[in-house]
Amino acid sequence: MNGEGQAPGAVGLVGLAEPSIYARSRPGRRGVRPPAGFAPEVDVADALLGVRLREVPPGLPETSEPEVVRHFTRLSQLNYAVDTGFYPLGSCTMKHNPRIGEELAQLAGFARLHPAVPEEAAQGALELMWRLEEALCEISGMARATLQPAAGAQGELCGMLIVRAYHASRGEGRRKVIVPDSAHGTNPATAAMAGFEVVEVPSDARGGVDVGALSRALDGDTAALMLTNPNTLGLFDENIAEIARLTHEAGALLYYDGANANAILGVSRPGDMGFDIVHFNLHKTFSTPHGMGGPGAGPVAVRDFLAPFLPVPVVERRREGSRETFRFDWDRPQSIGRLRSHYGNFGVLVRAYAYIRALGAEGLRRVSEDAVLNANYLMRLVARDFDLPYDRLCKHEFVVSAKGLRERTGVRALDVAKRLLDFGYHPPTVYFPLIVEEAMMVEPTETETKETLDDFARALHAIAEEAAREPDRLREAPTRTPVRRLDEAGAARRPVVRYPAG
Amino acid sequence: MYYGPHTEEDRQAMLAFLGAETVEDLFADIPAELRLGRPLDLPEALDETALRRLFRGLAAKNADADRFVVFAGGGVADHYVPAAIAPLLARGEFLTAYTPYQPEVSQGTLAGIVEFQTMMCELTGLDVANASMYDGASATAEAALLALDQTKRSRILCPDTLPPDVRATIRTYLSGPGGEVDVVPCPEGSFTSERLQAALAARPGAYAAVVVGYPNYFGIVEDLAALCEVAHRAGALAIAYCDPIALGLLESPGALGADVAVGDGQPLGNAMSFGGPSFGFFAARDRFIRRMPGRIAGLTRDLSGREGSVLTLQTREQHIRRARATSNICTNNALNALAAAIYLALLGPAGLREVATACVQNAHAAMERLRAAGARPAFPGPFFKEWVVELPDPREDAVDRVLAVGLARGVVAGTPLAREYPALSRHLLVCVTEARTREEVERLAAVIEEAASS
Numbered sequence: 001m002n003g004e005g006q007a008p009g010a011v012g013l014v015g016l017a018e019p020s021i022y023a024r025s026r027p028g029r030r031g032v033r034p035p036a037g038f039a040p041e042v043d044v045a046d047a048l049l050g051v052r053l054r055e056v057p058p059g060l061p062e063t064s065e066p067e068v069v070r071h072f073t074r075l076s077q078l079n080y081a082v083d084t085g086f087y088p089l090g091s092c093t094m095k096h097n098p099r100i101g102e103e104l105a106q107l108a109g110f111a112r113l114h115p116a117v118p119e120e121a122a123q124g125a126l127e128l129m130w131r132l133e134e135a136l137c138e139i140s141g142m143a144r145a146t147l148q149p150a151a152g153a154q155g156e157l158c159g160m161l162i163v164r165a166y167h168a169s170r171g172e173g174r175r176k177v178i179v180p181d182s183a184h185g186t187n188p189a190t191a192a193m194a195g196f197e198v199v200e201v202p203s204d205a206r207g208g209v210d211v212g213a214l215s216r217a218l219d220g221d222t223a224a225l226m227l228t229n230p231n232t233l234g235l236f237d238e239n240i241a242e243i244a245r246l247t248h249e250a251g252a253l254l255y256y257d258g259a260n261a262n263a264i265l266g267v268s269r270p271g272d273m274g275f276d277i278v279h280f281n282l283h284k285t286f287s288t289p290h291g292m293g294g295p296g297a298g299p300v301a302v303r304d305f306l307a308p309f310l311p312v313p314v315v316e317r318r319r320e321g322s323r324e325t326f327r328f329d330w331d332r333p334q335s336i337g338r339l340r341s342h343y344g345n346f347g348v349l350v351r352a353y354a355y356i357r358a359l360g361a362e363g364l365r366r367v368s369e370d371a372v373l374n375a376n377y378l379m380r381l382v383a384r385d386f387d388l389p390y391d392r393l394c395k396h397e398f399v400v401s402a403k404g405l406r407e408r409t410g411v412r413a414l415d416v417a418k419r420l421l422d423f424g425y426h427p428p429t430v431y432f433p434l435i436v437e438e439a440m441m442v443e444p445t446e447t448e449t450k451e452t453l454d455d456f457a458r459a460l461h462a463i464a465e466e467a468a469r470e471p472d473r474l475r476e477a478p479t480r481t482p483v484r485r486l487d488e489a490g491a492a493r494r495p496v497v498r499y500p501a502g
Numbered sequence: 503m504y505y506g507p508h509t510e511e512d513r514q515a516m517l518a519f520l521g522a523e524t525v526e527d528l529f530a531d532i533p534a535e536l537r538l539g540r541p542l543d544l545p546e547a548l549d550e551t552a553l554r555r556l557f558r559g560l561a562a563k564n565a566d567a568d569r570f571v572v573f574a575g576g577g578v579a580d581h582y583v584p585a586a587i588a589p590l591l592a593r594g595e596f597l598t599a600y601t602p603y604q605p606e607v608s609q610g611t612l613a614g615i616v617e618f619q620t621m622m623c624e625l626t627g628l629d630v631a632n633a634s635m636y637d638g639a640s641a642t643a644e645a646a647l648l649a650l651d652q653t654k655r656s657r658i659l660c661p662d663t664l665p666p667d668v669r670a671t672i673r674t675y676l677s678g679p680g681g682e683v684d685v686v687p688c689p690e691g692s693f694t695s696e697r698l699q700a701a702l703a704a705r706p707g708a709y710a711a712v713v714v715g716y717p718n719y720f721g722i723v724e725d726l727a728a729l730c731e732v733a734h735r736a737g738a739l740a741i742a743y744c745d746p747i748a749l750g751l752l753e754s755p756g757a758l759g760a761d762v763a764v765g766d767g768q769p770l771g772n773a774m775s776f777g778g779p780s781f782g783f784f785a786a787r788d789r790f791i792r793r794m795p796g797r798i799a800g801l802t803r804d805l806s807g808r809e810g811s812v813l814t815l816q817t818r819e820q821h822i823r824r825a826r827a828t829s830n831i832c833t834n835n836a837l838n839a840l841a842a843a844i845y846l847a848l849l850g851p852a853g854l855r856e857v858a859t860a861c862v863q864n865a866h867a868a869m870e871r872l873r874a875a876g877a878r879p880a881f882p883g884p885f886f887k888e889w890v891v892e893l894p895d896p897r898e899d900a901v902d903r904v905l906a907v908g909l910a911r912g913v914v915a916g917t918p919l920a921r922e923y924p925a926l927s928r929h930l931l932v933c934v935t936e937a938r939t940r941e942e943v944e945r946l947a948a949v950i951e952e953a954a955s956s
Contacts, residue, residue: 292840293834
């Protein structure tokens with residue numbers, strides 16, 4: 001469209017393509033006008049004497065506001081999103097994002113607040129942070145929390161550095177972190193980034209941690225065990241109390257990856273299970289928008305004895321009679337330091353706190369009940385066509401395998417996923433967890449209707465039948481999307497990661 | 503409020519299908535002793551009207567930039583945000599999508615990332631950029647880790663003119679691999695090649711990288727070309743921590759020799775939001791592409807030959823490489839990076855240059871005005887949009903007095919420095935962006951005068 005050498009037409013709703021913004025660029029075209037400044041008399045060359053200024057302007061597009069709005073609107077239309085359809089991407093908790101959170105986060109008192117305003121002029125922000133921390137501690141069964149980490153993986157890094165600092169404070173240099181073979185990739189990556197050696201333990205026949213293997217792996221050099229519970233198979237590890245006992249007996253700490261916390265709200269708390277450190281993904285469990293891959297927030301809650309190691313600053317409350325004031329505490333000599341600038345992804349914290357206040361205790365418990373109900377219901381529907389590697393109750397998500405389908409028809413989980421796109425669904429997470437062949441990890445979430453689940457299962461059933469009848473149809477899928485399967489190998493072999501500028 | 507759609511009939515039908523009596527049966531795998539057994543102790547649920555009341559009440563206690571004139575800086579600043587950005591970001595197709603794992607239905611996200619990467623390359627004068635990091639500080643820390651990995655050295659050198667939160671973040675990230683950060687004091691407010699040379703010579707072959715603010719924390723434009731050259735002579739990488747607005751006017755860090763350019767994207771169309779979310783940008787020379795952290799989108803073609811884009815070089819990343827990944831980063835700050843792409847498209851090269859120019863002009867005119875009010879600049883050296891003023895009031899609590907008078911007069915007078923720079927206990931970092939007016943600067947001058955005479 002608009003590009004030379006292309007056929008005319010193919011615009012509006014029939015056009016499923018949108019060239020780069022640079023294709024709309026013409027020399028001299030202008031978009032918005034920034035404020036001109038009040039001091040045109042100041043000579044910039046004088047003011048910046050001795051500084052090398054650009055001779056060649058950066059190659060940014062030269063476009064108008066209507067062109068920019070149209071371009072990005074059209075780009076948006078090429079995306080699948082929770083707002084446009086069912087998005088059962090396992091481990092990502094793609095539930096509806098209440099719009100009240102967007103409205104509240106955009107209040108000027110939050111969105112237009114500079115982080116360096118004096119504390120007395122940010123009491124509302126500090127109070128919100130303090131109350132969110134309090135709520136997260138209650139939900140997790142922990143004593144204190146930091147809201148600083150920007151995402152789950154940064155929360156993990158925060159947690160692992162706390163583990164290190166804790167052992168160091170006791171004069172111990174423990175080097176090993178244990179992760180199960182079903183763990184998210186961020187767990188081993190984080191442990192390595194925090195300077196630990198990663199030891200993997202296998203899962204047992206029921207999908208939980210192999211307790212025998214764990215007890216053999218635990219020793220005086222073990223710093224921590226990182227666990228997700230329910231785990232990435234969507235299964236609650238029934239041996240968690242025993243696992244916690246063994247871990248603590250070895251002098252190690254137990255870390256809770258909160259990616260799957262949507263299953264346990266108000267039902268069971270990581271603190272009661274024996275965990276010492278917990279991170280939450282606010283963009284998952286507390287329903288702040290995923291934004292195509294962020295911003296998220298990954299607060300970390302800890303037991304009392306680990307609180308001194310939390311990042312600086314933490315928010316403290318002071319009470320004088322009925323008057324409460326809030327302030328930052330920077331004076332924490334045992335702190336692991338800072339993970340980023342300022343106090344966290346505050347705008348995300350506002351949304352998450354709004355979500356918690358909207359639902360209350362009863363609502364949060366209902367979230368987990370309905371999430372688990374939806375997952376078990378859908379699991380039983382899907383198990384008619386796909387293998388269930390662990391046939392037991394699941395929690396908020398489940399994993400099925402296309403191994404049998406592959407053996408019968410030659411089509412793979414990837415093909416099933418791609419064909420789902422033609423049926424108008426975002427596919428589940430595929431090929432994860434790594435311990436299940438041809439894995440498909442499905443997380444329906446509590447905000448989906450029974451009708452949607454029924455229809456999704458019917459689509460999967462139709463695809464399984466197609467696989468037997470016309471396997472090539474799956475291998476060629478998708479055909480109804482803006483583009484078809486893309487050459488990923490070619491992209492990696494010869495990376496072209498930018499457009500030519502103008 | 504509850505957002506689930508189920509009626510009691512739905513629940514009963516689903517439970518019956520599962521052969522369960524109640525939803526409790528579905529939690530039978532959680533041992534009884536691990537159940538909470540009581541409701542969570544949380545405040546009562548609120549409807550939207552009550553939520554609005556509560557949150558507006560909290561918001562009203564904050565000195566926001568709609569009600570106060572903000573002269574605070576130090577990485578976050580009150581810049582102009584074009585009106586078209588918010589409605590585009592609010593589109594559900596951007597807002598409620600996730601990482602583009604299925605490229606066939608994520609071409610909007612992926613094309614937006616490639617556009618963003620292109621713009622970051624253009625601003626920084628470097629070859630490759632990633633899809634975003636959490637913020638400027640964590641981007642810098644990841645750049646330091648890249649340097650450690652690349653050079654097999656274990657120390658990072660930076661001046662104390664690099665923002666303190668950035669230095670602290672590098673230190674935290676380096677504590678994992680056991681790296682060290684050495685900080686060179688720069689009492690004159692900017693880093694010199696002589697100081698750099700001396701610091702590097704004190705530990706020959708030790709430094710993986712030198713990290714320099716461009717402009718630095720005090721607003722001063724460091725002599726980046728000279729610093730890069732000295733760093734390279736010592737076998738260290740040169741990492742520039744940049745204000746992206748300044749890059750509309752200043753020579754790009756790539757052209758001046760930087761190997762990696764990082765920075766915080768708040769000024770590019772993102773709300774201040776009490777310091778987050780914004781995003782970090784990360785751009786580098788080609789040869790580092792396979793060591794870079796984070797998502798990278800690349801162009802390719804589909805089966806029928808149509809151009810499209812995908813996440814690429816994923817073997818660097820945690821979901822493939824696990825313990826051997828270049829970083830653990832997964833979720834980044836994609837929506838904020840998109841805001842920057844929209845911002846830069848709306849402004850174009852001419853608009854960005856105008857913003858940068860207005861920053862310099864406003865800030866320098868304001869500096870003269872405050873000097874006339876007795877608040878002299880603490881450091882020599884050319885500055886971009888912020889500078890350090892020494893308050894005329896000789897009392898030790900001069901800063902608190904100015905801040906307090908400012909709040910009473912609707913002004914956030916600046917960023918205090920004493921916690922990080924004890925020698926600057928009577929000083930403020932003052933930031934004057936393109937969005938400020940002469941009248942607002944007069945108000946700040948009046949605040950400083952009033953505080954000194956009260």
